Every structure is written in structure tokens, then in C-alpha cells.
Amino acid sequence: MRAEPVVVASDLTRVHRSATGETYALRGVDLTVEAGTLTVVAGPSGSGKSSLLSLLSARERPSAGVLEVLGSDVAGASAGALRRLRHRRIGYVPQRASAGLFPHLTAADHVRQVAGWRRAGGESDGSGLGAEDVLAFVGLAGRADHRPATMSGGEQQRLAVAMALVGRPALLVADEPTAELDHRNADRVLDALAAVATAGSAVVVSSHDARVTERAERLLRLHDGVLSSETEGARETVAVIDSAGRLQLPPALLERFPSRRVVVETDGDHVRLRAPEERS
Numbered sequence: 001m002r003a004e005p006v007v008v009a010s011d012l013t014r015v016h017r018s019a020t021g022e023t024y025a026l027r028g029v030d031l032t033v034e035a036g037t038l039t040v041v042a043g044p045s046g047s048g049k050s051s052l053l054s055l056l057s058a059r060e061r062p063s064a065g066v067l068e069v070l071g072s073d074v075a076g077a078s079a080g081a082l083r084r085l086r087h088r089r090i091g092y093v094p095q096r097a098s099a100g101l102f103p104h105l106t107a108a109d110h111v112r113q114v115a116g117w118r119r120a121g122g123e124s125d126g127s128g129l130g131a132e133d134v135l136a137f138v139g140l141a142g143r144a145d146h147r148p149a150t151m152s153g154g155e156q157q158r159l160a161v162a163m164a165l166v167g168r169p170a171l172l173v174a175d176e177p178t179a180e181l182d183h184r185n186a187d188r189v190l191d192a193l194a195a196v197a198t199a200g201s202a203v204v205v206s207s208h209d210a211r212v213t214e215r216a217e218r219l220l221r222l223h224d225g226v227l228s229s230e231t232e233g234a235r236e237t238v239a240v241i242d243s244a245g246r247l248q249l250p251p252a253l254l255e256r257f258p259s260r261r262v263v264v265e266t267d268g269d270h271v272r273l274r275a276p277e278e279r280s
């Protein structure tokens with residue numbers, strides 16, 4: 001029997017409201033994420049990657065649309081239920097690692113605290129991901145007694161990854177986890193993320209980094225808050241049609257339609273798009 005997907009999202013919309021107005025960060029994203037997979041979300045700055053990952057990790061609620069994470073309805077669940085879900089079952093690496101660290105705790109304290117939340121209790125679950133193991137996994141065994149103030153930006157980022165790995169959560173969401181890392185440490189982090197996916201977790205990573213995108217089993221591209229294309233393994237890249245029937249054309253193709261109008265023609269198995277004839 002096929003397991004339920006870890007994430008099911010439909011027509012996901014996220015509007016950020018601020019004093020200067022509203023920004024539509026996500027405009028109708030449909031997405032399913034299965035256990036045991038490594039998905040990379042790529043896209044230009046401002047395309048909505050962090051907004052999407054905040055929703056998938058149940059840190060924020062959608063403005064509209066349906067979002068189920070590990071069987072919980074994120075829009076409808078209580079704040080307490082979402083906090084328990086995050087603590088016990090979701091690992092999250094924030095874009096700015098320092099945002100999730102506590103100045104008074106050592107690196108070892110941080111991972112032990114998460115282990116307590118995950119009820120991993122410092123015990124390895126057989127995949128080498130107990131509280132003590134994860135620091136070694138990201139090359140921080142020698143920094144176990146350090147507090148964030150005496151760690152470099154890259155070390156803080158690896159600590160955030162270690163915290164997300166503890167107890168191998170069912171869902172691990174990492175927002176640009178290699179942004180501050182050199183090649184060796186980026187490889188370490190990517191190996192760790194790939195290993196938890198192989199062991200059965202659903203892993204979703206956002207990145208601009210070619211080192212990350214080239215290791216994706218599944219690569220999703222976001223553009224202007226819309227999922228524009230998807231590539232899985234060696235298969236061809238496919239454009240995504242959302243539940244409202246919208247298809248986003250890549251920028252190079254869009255240039256062919258300066259009037260932003262298109263004639264859609266069918267011809268046997270083929271559907272053709274062409275620019276409308278100029279009116280005289």
C-alpha cells in the first residue's frame with residue numbers, strides 16, 4: 001500500500017501584509033511531497049521560496065488554499081497543535097541560522113534540546129542521528145561546547161542543520177542551507193540531507209546554489225510565486241499547469257507574446273500556442 005504523501009498543497013496562496021501594502025508571495029501553488037524524497041525548490045530572489053518553505057514547515061499558515069502537512073490541516077490546526085507538530089516531526093533550517101539559536105546554549109545543548117522535543121532522548125534511532133551523532137555528521141564535534149557567539153556564520157548554519165537532523169524527522173525543510181558554506185562543508189550538509197531522504201524522510205531544500213540543484217531528485221522552479229516547472233531525475237523538464245488551468249511560460253518564450261495574448265490551437269496530439277495576428 002502506498003503511504004500518504006507528507007505534504008499535500010493545493011492552490012496555496014501567501015499574502016504578506018505590511019504598512020506599504022500587500023505582496024502576493026505565492027499565487028496558487030499545487031504540490032505533493034512524498035516520504036523518502038529530496039526535493040529542491042529553486043527560483044530567483046523574491047520568487048517565494050522562503051514563503052513556501054515557511055508554510056511547508058508549518059511555521060506560517062496559508063492565506064488561502066489547502067495545506068496538509070503530516071496529516072494536519074495547517075490552516076485549521078490550533079497554534080499548540082502546530083507547535084507540537086513542528087517540535088516532534090519537522091526539522092527546519094532557517095535562511096538565517098542565527099534566528100533559530102539561543103545565545104546561552106552550547107552547540108551540544110541545542111541538539112539535546114531538540115532531541116528532547118523529538119523524544120529521541122539522545123538515543124540513536126539506528127540511522128546515526130542521535131543528539132551526539134548529528135554534530136559529528138556536520139563536522140562540529142569539536143565545537144560541542146561553543147555558544148553561537150563564538151561560532152562562525154558557517155558553523156552556526158551547520159548547527160542549524162544538525163538540529164534539524166536529530167532523530168530523523170518525518171519532514172525536513174531547509175531554506176538555503178549551504179548559503180554560507182565552503183565546498184567541503186556544503187557537501188557534508190548535502191550528504192546528510194540525502195541520507196535522511198534515503199532513510200525515509202521527506203526533505204525539501206530551497207537554493208540558488210548549483211551544488212544543491214544538481215543533486216536534486218526532483219527540482220521545482222518557482223517564478224513570481226507560481227510553480228513554473230518540474231524536473232524529476234533524468235526525465236524531461238515539464239511546465240506546471242495549476243489547478244486553475246494556468247501555465248507559466250519561461251521568460252524566453254514569453255518574449256514571443258509581446259501583447260500577452262495567445263491563440264491556442266489543437267492539432268491531433270499537439271497543442272500549439274501562437275501570437276494572435278496583428279489587427280490593421
Ligand SMILES: Nc1ncnc2c1ncn2[C@@H]1O[C@H](COP(=O)(O)OP(=O)(O)OP(=O)(O)O)[C@@H](O)[C@H]1O
Pocket residue numbers: 016017018023024025043044045046047048049050051052
Ligand atoms: N514579511 C514580509 N512582509 C512583506 N513582504 C514579504 C515578507 N516576506 C517576504 N515578502 C515578499 O514576498 C515575496 C517573496 O519573498 P520570499 O522571501 O518568499 O522569496 P525568496 O524566493 O525566498 O527570496 P530570496 O531568494 O531572496 O530569499 C517578495 O516579494 C518579498 O519581498
